[in-house]
Amino acid sequence: MFEIRAKDGLGRIGRLQINGKTVETPALMPVINPKKAEISPRELQEEFKTQIVITNAYIIYQSHLREEALQKGVHALLDFDGVVETDSGSFQLMTYGNIDVTNEEIIRFQNDIGSDVSTFLDIPTVPGATFEQAEKDLEITVKRAKEAQKFKKGAMNGTVQGGRFLPLRKKASKIVGKMEFDIHPIGAVVPFLLKYQFTPLVDIILTCKKFLPVEKPVHLFGAGHPLVLAFAVLLGCDLFDSAAYILYAKGHRYLTPFGTRNLEDLLYFPCECPVCTHTDPEVVSTLPEPEIIQFLTRHNLYATFTELHKIKQAIHEGSLWELVESRIRNHPNLYESYKIIRKYTLFMEKFEPFTKRTGFFYTGKETKYRPVYKRVKTRIAFVDKDVFDHPVFGKVPVSLSQTYPFHTDEVFDISEEEIIKGICIYQFGSKAASLFDSTKIAHGRTGKIRHLYQDKTLLATLRPMDGLFVLTFEGAEKLHALLPFPERRVTADEEACPFVKEGKDLFAKFVIHIDKNLRCYEEALITDDTDALLGVGKLMLSPEEVKSFNKGVAVQCRRGVNAVHNP
Ligand SMILES: [Zn+2]
Structure with a gap:
């Protein structure tokens, strides 16, 4: 039900199919308050092309909406025919410490109202918890996860808990990863997000990713601020949910990919969304309060979805690392947290594409944290000794000066045979050094190597985009x-x-x-x-x-x- 269409870093453009409906990931699910939606799910679908929303089954269960939901189903209740995911009340459990529904009851209720993706009643560990407490919470979560398998009807979330303790996150990922769940939310991360504690957050995400099944989409539960989206996608998160668009609007806060601004502090709107282009902060500030909230709600959604589009485009063209390295500069803690990826180089390298549609850009010293750095060091070790000083990768064989990711404008005195041999070794290993020996070279209009022939048979084309060989049969x-x-x-x-x-x-x-x-x-x-x-x-x-x-x-x-x- 989940497939990958394009990749960069651990990020992926995916296609998630649930009950005959398709969601393209990375996707953001706006959080819908079933009692009073500030923006209707129908408008979300029509205006923002939202394919998936999330609402709280526990709130419906507890309120006057319960009977209506049971009769009409949750889709009719919300007036939304896309994918509806439901949360179980775990958040209320964390906030109030106690709720009056059992795991079985809330799962059955979600089945009965026709939720597309249900959630069992996991235990989110509170931020200050000790290891012992977090371990106890996790034991209950695992027990409930097992119980949930019995009542599961459609797709279901297998939430990973464990608080701030990486060994517990690892254990949780391994255990719930083996069960029959369809999506894996990483739970209880909101406290980290609210306090801008990105370093432990990055550690938690990568630990979970390392031990969760790679074929299941991962949902970073409670994350939806445009500031963190690009980095979270790079780390392999596929789904996000956001109540931020409305909560922040109520506090007169204006979301941007470079952080949050107070409406009162803005002289200009740094945004080209349909609502911002027709007005300015001074005018908006004089509107009646409900209209200000309406305005900010819409802007916040546009800002979030626009960021998501930029991220997807970056995955397609292979520039996600560059986008993330520009985003992390918007908060010192985010910048600091980027260092954590070095701990996971070996893991991340396995998923990192070999080539990209766009060139490799050096954005600062943190560019060297990318896993590709380690990979190319290993691969170029087998290529010839004639090297030049590359500003990012150090000593690089001259034969690779026009090959991804080493492109340089410098011109070297090197024979075409040496270039061909160097690229062959870099691309296919040292045993392939003689692959194109004594082939006939055809040149492109710029005079560069273009095609390699043996007699009249085409063997390979040197792709101008990345300076790598594309093979014929x-x-x-x-x-x-x-x-x-x-x-x-x-x-x-x-x-x-x-x-x-x-x-x-x-x-x-x-x-x-x-x-x-x-x-x-x-x-x-x-x-x-x-x-x-x-x-x-x-x-x-x-x-x-x-x-x-x-x-x-x-x-x-x-x-x-x-x-x-x-x-
Ligand atoms: Zn705007």
């Missing part, structure tokens, strides 16, 4: 002959082989083996279980994801064997 055959199994291979199930041979994409669920050293967006050799080459294409996921996902394309096949040998 014949080029792939040569690489296949040079590299022993399992290097560069993605092995297809018998059932999928005929399709790959025709040049059709290979889906993740039909992969029976994959070279764990491959990285997303690299060239991959598609083989059958006898290691016969069936096709060549671009790997769309990381090996861990290929193994875990049941939906989505693993290798975008460029050419199948049949097109070449039985044309």
Whole structure:
């Protein structure tokens, strides 16, 4: 029910399908107060293209709306036909310490009102709790998670608790990750967000991500401020919810991706949303109070959704790291928290794409914290000794001066054969050094290497965008002959082989083996279980994801064997 469409960092554009409805992630669910919505779910759907909202089942259960919800269902109650997620009252439990409903009752109630994604009654650990208290809370949460499996009807949240204690978050992620849940919220993080304590928050998110199943979407429960969205997406969070748009509006606070401003302090609106462009802060301040709140509610939503669009575009073009490095400069604690990613380099590197649609930009010394830094150090160690001083990566082989992420304007005296060999080793490993020996080079209009031929057969094209080779089937055959199994291979199930041979994409669920050293967006050799080459294409996921996902394309096949040998 969840598939990945594009990746950058641990961030992903995903497609989540629930009850026949589709949500594109990363997605923000506006929190709807079932008693009195400041902005109607219908308007959210029409004006903001909201595909998913969240409301509180416990509030409905406790109020006069209960019977109506049971009769009409929660969608009709809210007048919203997208995905409705419901919370169980855990937040009320944390705030008031006690609520009068059992885990079973609130799950059954969510089933009865037709919630698309329900939530069991987990225990959010309060901020100041000791380890012992947090551990006790977690025990109850796990017990209730097990109980919830019995009553689960549709999709359900498997919330990860554990307070600020990483060993407990790890334990919780492993336990609930093995159960039949559909989405994994990371719970009880609001206190960190409210106090701008981003360092422990980043540690918690990455610990959970490391131990949760990679194929399940992760919801950062209670997070929805545009300031933190880009970073949270980079860390692998797929879903967010926001009551901030309305709570902040009531406090006359104006949300922006660079922080919160008080309406009274603004002389200009730094925003081009439909409500801000037609007025100014002075005019808005003179409006009656309900209209000020209406104005700020809408602006806050526009600001949040606009930030989400920027994030998605950044994932598509491979500039999410750059976006995050600009966002973290908007709060000193956010900037400080970025250092934590160094602790998780090995984990994050496995998911980091090999190449991007946009160039690599150095934004400051923290750029070196990116996992790609460590990766390229390992990969270039095998390339030739003729090096230049790269401002970010240090000593880099001259042969890679036009290849991602090393692009430089400097010009070097180097033969085309050396360039080709250097790129081959960087891209395919030292065993592939001779891959394009004695090929014929065709040049592009700018005079750069463009195509490599053997006799009249095209073997590869050097892609101008990233200076990496794109293989034809014949080029792939040569690489296949040079590299022993399992290097560069993605092995297809018998059932999928005929399709790959025709040049059709290979889906993740039909992969029976994959070279764990491959990285997303690299060239991959598609083989059958006898290691016969069936096709060549671009790997769309990381090996861990290929193994875990049941939906989505693993290798975008460029050419199948049949097109070449039985044309
Ligand atoms: Zn605005």
